[in-house]
Amino acid sequence: MNGKQREKKIVRLLMLCALILFGAVWWASHGVQRAETSYVMEQRQAAELLTRCFSAVRGYKEELHIPMSQEDYHQTGMIGPYYTGITTTLGAIEAKRTTAWPDMGALCVRLLYEAGVRPGDRVAAGFSGSFPAMNLAVMAACQSMKVEVIPISSVGASTYGATDPELTFPEMLHRLVQDGVLTTDSAAVTLGGDNDTGDEMLPEQKMEILERLEQAGLVIFQEPKFLNNLEQRQEIYERKGPIQCFVSVGGNVTSMGVGERGIALGQGVLDPRSAMPVTDQSGLVERYLGRGIPVVHLLNIKQLTAEYGLPYDPVQWPAPGSSAVYYRIQYPLLPIVLGLLAAAGILYLCRHVRIQRSNMWHRELPPTS
Structure with a gap:
């Protein structure tokens, strides 16, 4: 996977992360209850x-x-x-x-x-x-x-x-x-x-x-x-x-x-x-x-x-x-917890992809004299 492909993958992952968080917020807002x-x-x-x-x-x-x-x-x-x-x-x-x-x-x-x-x-x-x-x-x-x-x-x-x-x-x-x-x-x-x-x-x-x-x-x-x-x-x-x-x-x-x-x-x-x-x-x-x-x-x-x-x-x-x-307003915990866990997993994956790219870049550097 070249550098441009990795960047596109990271962008797609970040967009997925944003969508998951938006979905979690929507889910939580529709489950609000007054107690x-x-x-x-x-x-x-x-x-x-x-x-x-x-x-x-x-x-x-x-x-x-x-x-x-x-x-x-x-x-x-x-x-x-x-x-x-x-x-x-x-x-x-x-x-x-x-x-x-x-x-x-x-x-x-x-x-x-x-x-x-x-x-x-x-x-x-x-x-x-x-x-x-x-x-x-x-x-x-x-x-x-x-x-x-x-x-x-x-x-x-x-x-x-x-x-x-x-x-x-x-x-x-x-x-x-x-x-x-x-x-x-x-x-x-x-x-x-x-x-x-x-x-x-x-x-x-x-x-x-x-x-x-x-x-x-x-x-x-x-x-x-x-x-x-x-x-x-x-x-x-x-x-x-x-x-x-x-x-x-x-x-x-x-x-x-x-x-x-x-x-x-x-x-x-x-x-x-x-x-x-x-x-x-x-x-x-x-x-x-x-x-x-x-x-x-x-x-x-x-x-x-x-x-x-x-x-x-x-x-x-x-x-x-x-x-x-x-x-008191009560928000459902399940969508919030699931959304945060999913977002954390995607961000970890983004970091993993970026580290891979950094390691590849170091391997491609010419040796110094």
Whole structure:
């Protein structure tokens, strides 16, 4: 066999290898199956519990004569006014509506399982008022998983969040516990916003809210110094022992850190191995990652839903229990294994042919003097 014949043979073998791999991929793609997660029962329980939470909050708003927002297309009770005296920053209405969906409870169960949390574990949670529905989704997930959750909740909220001054998020959670819907109340409450002390809030409304929180018997702390605030929060979280995960919902400075550091943290489950160096400007997300503790970060809702195949601000939600969050994609192993083995064999044959050619070339070289 001459050199040109060998080259043609190698090309034919490589084309055959490509065809085999293409066929294996086609075979595998046509054998894809959706299988329920191993914790689907907890997911369904969390979604049902979150539905009860939404219904109860709607009732609280009716009692307080708080009108339902016109932006709350699904009438969940989780959408607040655009701007009030406790609004701290801007927020996207599409993201707020997306979180006000019962399947967010199922998503939080999945995120916690993917972070390594199991029944009996202890989870710390930092809640701003910006995403009240997602806060309640975390609470519903932990309760359904029989996980101990230690929430520190804040009053301040971005636009369309828990911005009703008459019913802040800590008060929502407190009433849900009083009514027996949820079992765990805030371990502590802060005002949130600038310096975590609500510096930008209207003073009159701030004082009224503080009085109501005190009358409810909630623990309030106001610590404007960033590092001291973090130390107090960690002391509350770890009072009963080490935590297995930290959950951050919204953009509270104590979770995100000072400046723009929090933007690059990512969404969903954060791996401690990807942690950035901790500095004096680092928030609790970075600090817990730096200690090797997994974090569930919930802020960029559009990115989060895209990663889990969920709709973003749809006109109509999927039927209960049918969304992608309840399922895992399973690919058949047989075509993948056979395709890789066949491709490896052909590549080995190509190498054998090329070595033969190299040996032939050396034999044909004239002897040197």
